[in-house]
Amino acid sequence: MSVESIIKDENAVEDLRGRFLTFFIGETYYGIELLNIIEIISVQPITYVPGLPIYFKGIINLRGKVVPIIDVRLKFCKPERAYDEKTCIIVVMIQDMQVGLIVDSVAEVISIEDAQKSDPPELGGNGERYLSSIAKVDDKIILNISCEKFFQSDFRTY
Amino acid sequence: MPIDPSMVPMLETFIYESTTLLEQLDEILLESEKSKSFSEDYINEVFRIMHTIKGSSAMMEFTNISALAHSVEDVFFILRENPGRLASVNEALFDVVFRASDFLKMGIESVQNTGEANEDPQEMIQELERLASIMRGEAAPAAAAAPAPAAASSSAPVADPAFAGLQQIKIYFEDGCQMENIRAFMLLTQLKDICDELESIPAHPENDASLCSEIIQNGFTVCVKPATTLEDVIQVIESAVSIKTYEVLKAEEAPAEPAPQPAQDAPAASAPAPQPAKPAASAPAAGAGAKAKQSLVSVNQAKVDQLMDLMGELVTTESMVVSSPDLKGLQLDNFSKSARELRKLTDELQDVVMSIRMVPLSGLFQRMNRIVRDMSKSLKKEVDLVTEGGDTEVDKTINEAIGDPFMHMVRNAMDHAIESPEERLAAGKPARGKITLSAQNIGGEIVMKIADDGRGLDIDTIMRKARNNGMLTKPESEYTNKEIFNFIMLPGFSTNKEVTEYSGRGVGMDVVRQNIEKVGGTLSIDSKPGQGTVFTIKIPLTLAIADGMEIAVGDSIYTLPITSIRQSLKIYDDQQIIYDTDGTEMVMLYGECFPLIRLHELFHIDTPITDLHDGIVVQIESADKVACLFADELLGEQQVVVKPFPSFLNKYEIKRLGLSGCTILGDGSISLILDANSLLNM
Numbered sequence: 001m002s003v004e005s006i007i008k009d010e011n012a013v014e015d016l017r018g019r020f021l022t023f024f025i026g027e028t029y030y031g032i033e034l035l036n037i038i039e040i041i042s043v044q045p046i047t048y049v050p051g052l053p054i055y056f057k058g059i060i061n062l063r064g065k066v067v068p069i070i071d072v073r074l075k076f077c078k079p080e081r082a083y084d085e086k087t088c089i090i091v092v093m094i095q096d097m098q099v100g101l102i103v104d105s106v107a108e109v110i111s112i113e114d115a116q117k118s119d120p121p122e123l124g125g126n127g128e129r130y131l132s133s134i135a136k137v138d139d140k141i142i143l144n145i146s147c148e149k150f151f152q153s154d155f156r157t158y
Numbered sequence: 159m160p161i162d163p164s165m166v167p168m169l170e171t172f173i174y175e176s177t178t179l180l181e182q183l184d185e186i187l188l189e190s191e192k193s194k195s196f197s198e199d200y201i202n203e204v205f206r207i208m209h210t211i212k213g214s215s216a217m218m219e220f221t222n223i224s225a226l227a228h229s230v231e232d233v234f235f236i237l238r239e240n241p242g243r244l245a246s247v248n249e250a251l252f253d254v255v256f257r258a259s260d261f262l263k264m265g266i267e268s269v270q271n272t273g274e275a276n277e278d279p280q281e282m283i284q285e286l287e288r289l290a291s292i293m294r295g296e297a298a299p300a301a302a303a304a305p306a307p308a309a310a311s312s313s314a315p316v317a318d319p320a321f322a323g324l325q326q327i328k329i330y331f332e333d334g335c336q337m338e339n340i341r342a343f344m345l346l347t348q349l350k351d352i353c354d355e356l357e358s359i360p361a362h363p364e365n366d367a368s369l370c371s372e373i374i375q376n377g378f379t380v381c382v383k384p385a386t387t388l389e390d391v392i393q394v395i396e397s398a399v400s401i402k403t404y405e406v407l408k409a410e411e412a413p414a415e416p417a418p419q420p421a422q423d424a425p426a427a428s429a430p431a432p433q434p435a436k437p438a439a440s441a442p443a444a445g446a447g448a449k450a451k452q453s454l455v456s457v458n459q460a461k462v463d464q465l466m467d468l469m470g471e472l473v474t475t476e477s478m479v480v481s482s483p484d485l486k487g488l489q490l491d492n493f494s495k496s497a498r499e500l501r502k503l504t505d506e507l508q509d510v511v512m513s514i515r516m517v518p519l520s521g522l523f524q525r526m527n528r529i530v531r532d533m534s535k536s537l538k539k540e541v542d543l544v545t546e547g548g549d550t551e552v553d554k555t556i557n558e559a560i561g562d563p564f565m566h567m568v569r570n571a572m573d574h575a576i577e578s579p580e581e582r583l584a585a586g587k588p589a590r591g592k593i594t595l596s597a598q599n600i601g602g603e604i605v606m607k608i609a610d611d612g613r614g615l616d617i618d619t620i621m622r623k624a625r626n627n628g629m630l631t632k633p634e635s636e637y638t639n640k641e642i643f644n645f646i647m648l649p650g651f652s653t654n655k656e657v658t659e660y661s662g663r664g665v666g667m668d669v670v671r672q673n674i675e676k677v678g679g680t681l682s683i684d685s686k687p688g689q690g691t692v693f694t695i696k697i698p699l700t701l702a703i704a705d706g707m708e709i710a711v712g713d714s715i716y717t718l719p720i721t722s723i724r725q726s727l728k729i730y731d732d733q734q735i736i737y738d739t740d741g742t743e744m745v746m747l748y749g750e751c752f753p754l755i756r757l758h759e760l761f762h763i764d765t766p767i768t769d770l771h772d773g774i775v776v777q778i779e780s781a782d783k784v785a786c787l788f789a790d791e792l793l794g795e796q797q798v799v800v801k802p803f804p805s806f807l808n809k810y811e812i813k814r815l816g817l818s819g820c821t822i823l824g825d826g827s828i829s830l831i832l833d834a835n836s837l838l839n840m
Contacts, residue, residue: 047828050761051815068804097806
């Protein structure tokens with residue numbers, strides 16, 4: 001790899017840092033750091049796999065790759081909702097594995113400065129466990145999800 | 159000593175090459191030990207192997223490996239010049255070379271793991287040097303004698319007494335024909351077939367181009383013991399190209415004319431000195447090796463795997479095109495014809511791709527040979543290892559996966575099953591035990607057997623042990639022998655009372671079974687007291703592409719490998735359904751009862767078809783178990799590419815639910831693959 005392309009790559013990573021994809025679950029704004037995201041696809045037929053926790057909807061065929069799908073609503077213990085044309089699957093990469101997340105709809109990609117973020121409150125409750133920070137951008141409150149925390153319970157503990 | 163970073167890419171090649179060579183070496187050693195001698199080809203081959211290892215390890219700066227290889231090479235150098243010297247050291251040589259081979263293997267393994275070679279082989283080198291000097295010690299008088307008569311022969315074309323008893327023919331090549339040494343070598347090769355013994359002066363002319371001038375000046379002398387008559391030999395010489403004159407020398411003939419260059423003769427006769435061997439020792443052996451082996455290309459495994467993946471994609475895409483919904487109801491004669499052609503080609507291509515991954519089992523069997531040899535020495539048991547079907551080919555991943563299980567079972571057989579010679583004689587059996595390894599290709603499966611004629615499994619001991627470990631699940635009297643044997647494959651079961659060097663290190667048959675099951679295989683045991691034990695391993699031929707039957711359960715489509723289907727049937731008669739005391743449903747077929755597994759209940763799938771009359775019953779089998787599956791309907795047969803479940807789902811151990819993986823169907827949807835073996839063992 002040439003020096004230029006390394007610099008370019010680093011710049012690309014640098015460009016993504018601090019940028020978040022925001023999406024809706026119900027009326028709530030959530031954000032995932034763009035660094036983790038591979039792509040966004042529309043909902044497609046999902047193959048049910050027995051023996052998985054309820055929030056796993058099954059697996060899909062993503063251009064020959066088999067990718068497991070998690071319904072974020074169910075993971076957040078919210079009532080299930082029929083999928084419509086706005087429903088999306090956000091494919092994220094975590095520890096070299098791809099996982100699809102079903103969300104109600106995606107909103108936009110925004111930059112969030114460190115100054116706009118604050119640590120999540122130290123409270124009990126389900127939602128808080130998955131958050132990395134809470135940001136306030138243009139009157140919107142965005143709950144940023146930490147992928148590591150979000151998938152923690154699904155990783156194999158050796 | 160850490161490895162120079164610039165050497166890292168070479169390391170892989172070095173490890174691969176050396177490992178392959180050492181395996182060859184073992185094979186040769188075992189073969190030779192059996193016949194108690196080394197054939198000329200084998201000596202050359204060992205010499206070449208050691209030479210290559212020496213060279214490459216020296217380049218990689220593994221001095222220990224290189225030093226040891228060098229000593230072995232030295233020993234074989236002496237042997238190569240004088241095969242008769244083997245008699246002076248025989249047994250000891252085999253042992254020390256075996257040890258050296260082990261050391262080298264360990265060395266290469268430790269290079270692989272830690273990047274550093276293992277400890278100092280000084281002791282072994284000394285042993286080798288001692289053997290070398292014994293051989294040389296005998297060699298000394300002859301070697302000393304050789305130059306003397308050579309000097310004497312300076313005056314005449316007289317037969318060299320060093321080769322007494324052989325007919326000697328001196329040959330001069332045409333002036334300016336060039337490459338005299340190679341021509342001489344070619345002549346030797348031609349003569350080899352018709353001579354019982356064949357020597358030459360200078361020896362091994364092909365090794366050293368500088369010998370050309372010597373051959374031009376002094377001629378090239380072949381010393382032969384013709385297999386038939388001398389005339390045949392002369393005929394060959396006459397028919398060879400570029401030969402100017404030849405002359406049959408008479409032993410102890412009086413000097414006739416002065417030789418042109420007396421001084422040159424001495425080095426020629428004493429050519430069996432260490433120095434000419436090194437530069438091109440691999441040349442003759444490489445030529446000899448080429449005859450025996452096919453021409454091979456070593457390929458990075460990742461590339462083969464990728465090829466396999468692409469092949470899978472191709473198969474999927476093909477069925478996607480051919481069964482495209484757009485074509486439904488259309489009459490497309492030409493299309494169907496081309497589609498059939500395409501199918502034929504992809505089938506063929508698939509066979510080829512598969513065959514690339516296939517390796518014969520002979521290598522594995524060979525390693526077992528080695529274990530049996532070592533163990534029979536240390537345990538003082540006499541055992542013959544018989545192998546059958548070593549040319550059976552299996553997928554490389556399978557070959558790797560069954561290596562350890564095989565080793566374990568052979569060790570077990572050696573250690574526990576085969577009795578000592580006295581015990582065997584007392585039991586009226588031949589003193590020599592026998593272990594048979596066999597492999598066979600039966601209907602899409604590889605069936606391998608490891609059989610011994612030892613004492614057999616002790617049913618009482620196993621039963622007692624199972625009882626003590628609380629493994630019994632039903633009254634003792636109800637256990638069949640087969641079920642009792644199966645106990646030894648359960649975790650935490652070992653019948654051995656003492657830990658020995660070879661077995662009983664806490665790794666039992668349960669690990670063996672796990673390893674075999676990992677590649678989709680099954681293991682069963684049969685044993686007769688006093689007559690021996692047979693372990694049977696069945697493994698599906700390939701893992702990646704399978705013929706499957708698609709079955710529908712609710713909205714889901716499952717794929718069942720055709721190999722595990724016995725039959726499918728509709729149930730019309732309610733009397734065929736029997737309920738066990740605990741409510742388990744059973745199906746009565748031809749007077750036999752089989753448990754019924756309702757897939758929709760097992761996988762919690764909603765389906766309108768829950769009445770046995772509406773759906774279909776598929777009878778499946780694996781190993782010796784049979785059961786019936788209940789599904790909605792059969793959809794048809796399709797060739798599928800088995801994909802593993804996403805590693806993200808590892809935590810949930812889906813495989814325990816009777817699923818072995820998933821596959822992408824022609825329409826792009828995913829079907830889960832049922833695993834008969836685990837369904838039957840749930």
